Amino acid sequence: MSRKRLFILLALGALFLFRLWYGVHSEFWFEDERQIYLIGLKYYTTGAYPVYGPDVVYTKTQIAGGMQGLLVGAPFHLLPIPEAPYILLNAMSFAALCVFAWYCSRRFPKLPVWFVWMFVLGAAWTMNFGTRVVNPSYVLPFSLLFFISAFDMLPVFTTQLLPRRLPFFLMGLGITAIMQLHLSWVLLVPYCIAALVWKSYRSPSFKQAFSVNILPLAAGLAAGAITLIPTWLNAAYSPTGGAEKNIVFNP
Numbered sequence: 001m002s003r004k005r006l007f008i009l010l011a012l013g014a015l016f017l018f019r020l021w022y023g024v025h026s027e028f029w030f031e032d033e034r035q036i037y038l039i040g041l042k043y044y045t046t047g048a049y050p051v052y053g054p055d056v057v058y059t060k061t062q063i064a065g066g067m068q069g070l071l072v073g074a075p076f077h078l079l080p081i082p083e084a085p086y087i088l089l090n091a092m093s094f095a096a097l098c099v100f101a102w103y104c105s106r107r108f109p110k111l112p113v114w115f116v117w118m119f120v121l122g123a124a125w126t127m128n129f130g131t132r133v134v135n136p137s138y139v140l141p142f143s144l145l146f147f148i149s150a151f152d153m154l155p156v157f158t159t160q161l162l163p164r165r166l167p168f169f170l171m172g173l174g175i176t177a178i179m180q181l182h183l184s185w186v187l188l189v190p191y192c193i194a195a196l197v198w199k200s201y202r203s204p205s206f207k208q209a210f211s212v213n214i215l216p217l218a219a220g221l222a223a224g225a226i227t228l229i230p231t232w233l234n235a236a237y238s239p240t241g242g243a244e245k246n247i248v249f250n251p
Contacts, residue, residue, distance in 0.1 A: 026132040041076070051234055056243070062242065145173070
């Protein structure tokens with residue numbers, strides 16, 4: 001291994017440890033952080049499937065799906081220490097941010113690579129969300145993959161960096177995953193529809209391209225919805241958790 005590559009790996013490792021340290025020492029006892037942590041802890045200690053995720057206080061509803069509880073609770077099975085959820089969260093966000101930094105470096109080659117990576121991994125907003133156990137932190141990795149894919153599919157750049165069908169899969173995955181974490185998933189749908197229509201429109205046959213492009217999108221939606229199925233099938237619970245009360249059209 002060359003010295004340069006070794007230095008890069010050591011620098012990335014140091015950045016990961018710094019982000020993990022920052023997250024563990026960040027706010028924990030505020031009601032949002034405490035509730036998200038307890039959803040996962042309840043799943044780990046009782047074994048009961050987390051049919052609902054975060055509460056929505058102002059409408060007294062809950063976000064349906066087990067994604068939040070599984071992401072927080074599953075790490076305890078591998079490493080039964082209080083910091084286990086922080087380690088998985090930081091690994092997810094760090095990996096997604098590295099992909100985003102790589103993408104930005106490829107899209108803006110005139111910017112110094114070291115600056116792009118340090119900025120993406122050390123910006124205040126990616127430190128505040130992405131390091132501590134609270135539901136917007138879990139939105140970060142899925143939203144990064146979603147918008148990298150959206151940038152590739154929409155007429156933002158002239159070339160596509162991701163493999164041909166992967167962006168639609170990642171966009172579908174992002175929507176149904178974030179649907180179980182945060183109400184902001186509704187804002188992603190127009191981007192997804194626009195990308196699907198635009199990419200199909202650019203092809204010689206719109207109908208054929210649309211049918212081909214929608215298959216990976218459907219696969220992504222289904223992959224993210226796997227953790228929603230137990231909530232939908234359990235007759236003792238509301239399949240939506242009342243989340244529809246939070247979606248109001250404001251002209």
